[in-house]
Amino acid sequence: MGFGLASSLSGNTLISASGIVMGLGTITIICKAVYNLIFHPLSKVPGPRWNAISSIPLLLATFAGNQPFYLHDLHEKYGDIVRTGPDSLSFADPDAAKELYAERPGAPELRKDPLVYPVSLNGSFSILNAPNHADHNRYRRLLNPGFSDRAIRDQESVVKLYVDLLMQRLRENAARGPQDMVAWFNWTTFDIIGDLTFNQPFGCLEKSAYHPWITAVFQMVKTVVIMSGMGRYPLVKRIILFVFKKKIEAARMKSTEFTKAMVDHRVSSKAERIDFLSYALQQKSDKEFMTREEIEATSTILILGGSETSATFLSAATYYLLNHPHVMQKLVGEIRGGFQKEEDINMLTVNQLPYLQAVIKEALRIFPPVTLGSPRVVEGHGKAIGGIMVPSGTTVNANFYVTSRSSRNFVDQDKFLPERWFDGDERDPRFETDKRSASIPFSLGRRDCIGKNLAHAEMRLILVRFLFNFDLELDERSKDWAHGLKVFSLWEKTPLLVKLKPVA
Numbered sequence: 400m401g402f403g404l405a406s407s408l409s410g411n412t413l414i415s416a417s418g419i420v421m422g423l424g425t426i427t428i429i430c431k432a433v434y435n436l437i438f439h440p441l442s443k444v445p446g447p448r449w450n451a452i453s454s455i456p457l458l459l460a461t462f463a464g465n466q467p468f469y470l471h472d473l474h475e476k477y478g479d480i481v482r483t484g485p486d487s488l489s490f491a492d493p494d495a496a497k498e499l500y501a502e503r504p505g506a507p508e509l510r511k512d513p514l515v516y517p518v519s520l521n522g523s524f525s526i527l528n529a530p531n532h533a534d535h536n537r538y539r540r541l542l543n544p545g546f547s548d549r550a551i552r553d554q555e556s557v558v559k560l561y562v563d564l565l566m567q568r569l570r571e572n573a574a575r576g577p578q579d580m581v582a583w584f585n586w587t588t589f590d591i592i593g594d595l596t597f598n599q600p601f602g603c604l605e606k607s608a609y610h611p612w613i614t615a616v617f618q619m620v621k622t623v624v625i626m627s628g629m630g631r632y633p634l635v636k637r638i639i640l641f642v643f644k645k646k647i648e649a650a651r652m653k654s655t656e657f658t659k660a661m662v663d664h665r666v667s668s669k670a671e672r673i674d675f676l677s678y679a680l681q682q683k684s685d686k687e688f689m690t691r692e693e694i695e696a697t698s699t700i701l702i703l704g705g706s707e708t709s710a711t712f713l714s715a716a717t718y719y720l721l722n723h724p725h726v727m728q729k730l731v732g733e734i735r736g737g738f739q740k741e742e743d744i745n746m747l748t749v750n751q752l753p754y755l756q757a758v759i760k761e762a763l764r765i766f767p768p769v770t771l772g773s774p775r776v777v778e779g780h781g782k783a784i785g786g787i788m789v790p791s792g793t794t795v796n797a798n799f800y801v802t803s804r805s806s807r808n809f810v811d812q813d814k815f816l817p818e819r820w821f822d823g824d825e826r827d828p829r830f831e832t833d834k835r836s837a838s839i840p841f842s843l844g845r846r847d848c849i850g851k852n853l854a855h856a857e858m859r860l861i862l863v864r865f866l867f868n869f870d871l872e873l874d875e876r877s878k879d880w881a882h883g884l885k886v887f888s889l890w891e892k893t894p895l896l897v898k899l900k901p902v903a
């Protein structure tokens with residue numbers, strides 16, 4: 400009896416204690432929500448109320464693969480600056496993007512948000528995620544010479560080898576029915592970047608198949624995007640990591656071990672020509688070098704950044720051209736009228752096609768291959784961005800899809816109109832109000848794309864050779880290809896089926 404009383408007493412005590420904890424928890428959440436909504440320094444910034452009190456709406460959009468479209472819709476509704484979470488802001492204006500990404504005297508570069516750019520899978524930092532400027536400068540100084548105009552011209556024979564192979568393989572396969580151009584472009588750009596980085600191709604074009612490492616890296620990109628989104632909720636992140644530990648670890652091992660093996664092989668064998676690793680492996684002084692782990696982490700970025708992005712551009716450009724026959728006709732006319740024979744097409748001669756340049760700019764604007772933006776953190780005493788004072792601790796971002804699709808930045812922003820980029824006498828008054836600097840597919844500032852010159856050379860060469868050699872027709876199944884795609888930092892592209900008719 401006495402024991403029963405004691406146990407019911409302790410049971411009651413337990414219940415009331417847990418009630419107090421829950422009550423206090425609820426009060427804390429309510430107080431925090433009220434603070435975020437009314438008293439927080441960002442409380443006057445426009446945005447949905449749910450976003451002012453919680454990061455969950457943005458997270459849900461990220462997990463669903465809709466983040467850029469979600470942000471775009473918020474900006475169309477609320478304006479150029481939107482509060483996307485209790486302590487995060489999104490900007491759509493190009494001047495704000497400059498303030499955010501480019502360094503100015505007296506205004507040092509903002510650091511990348513470590514939640515979005517976590518340490519690489521091998522535990523080291525790469526050129527993309529290095530949190531401190533000194534490390535990033537060290538990597539970039541070593542690698543920069545490999546991306547100069549001169550270096551890219553020296554690499555032309557490698558690029559040409561694979562473009563020749565692509566044309567040959569497409570001719571072999573054209574009669575077999577519609578071809579998936581997403582796959583063909585991915586295989587080509589992976590083979591090119593594999594050879595330019597490691598002096599070794601991945602053999603994708605030869606085998607008409609993705610290399611297993613590429614598949615593993617793709618899976619990891621998606622996981623990293625989702626897990627870094629969870630960074631604001633460490634407990635939930637831990638639970639997810641615990642539940643999926645085996646799967647995540649297996650994918651991590653697969654991608655890091657393969658990169659390590661590629662770097663080891665490259666170091667132990669004699670390179671036939673200078674490649675990107677030739678620059679990374681230099682030890683110029685005791686301060687100018689990269690550790691083996693930094694080289695491995697950076698190699699993954701070079702391969703992924705240097706292939707997937709260009710393949711996305713080529714797929715999107717093909718799709719938009721096929722959906723706009725008059726643009727296609729004009730471009731094909733410029734290409735076939737400009738070259739008598741295929742051998743005349745090279746990295747220098749493709750620069751002489753003005754309509755091609757306009758088409759490329761417009762395809763990069765309407766479908767930027769990297770859709771994340773480059774989220775940064777404000778530190779110190781805060782920073783003025785877009786005309787407001789942003790307090791320390793705020794995550795700020797100008798998403799590249801948002802800036803280039805904003806109706807405030809471009810007239811007919813959702814239409815594919817290469818003529819908006821015409822200059823001089825040809826400048827079209829319809830587009831006078833376009834803010835061209837809002838199209839920033841390669842980002843800005845010190846941490847912009849190191850490979851943009853190579854990307855341009857590759858994109859022009861492949862597109863021109865493709866349209867010189869083939870007449871194209873979009874398969875009915877791909878007529879809405881660009882709509883409804885998911886995005887996990889990179890576009891999750893579905894097959895783009897195109898019928899190819901070789902030009903005699």
Ligand code: HEM
Pocket residue numbers: 526527528539592700701702704705706708709712767768769772773840841842845846847848849850851853854
């Ligand atoms: C159409 C093609 C391409 C586009 C649109 C593109 C876009 C971008 C963007 C937006 C960034 C900044 C990302 C961020 O801050 O999170 C970036 C960085 C980078 N890109 Fe590209 N890229 C392209 C092609 C290439 C190529 C061909 C390479 C060659 C290897 C390359 C290598 C890199 C590297 C290494 C970085 C990190 C640079 C740094 O942080 O210093 N990219 N790229």
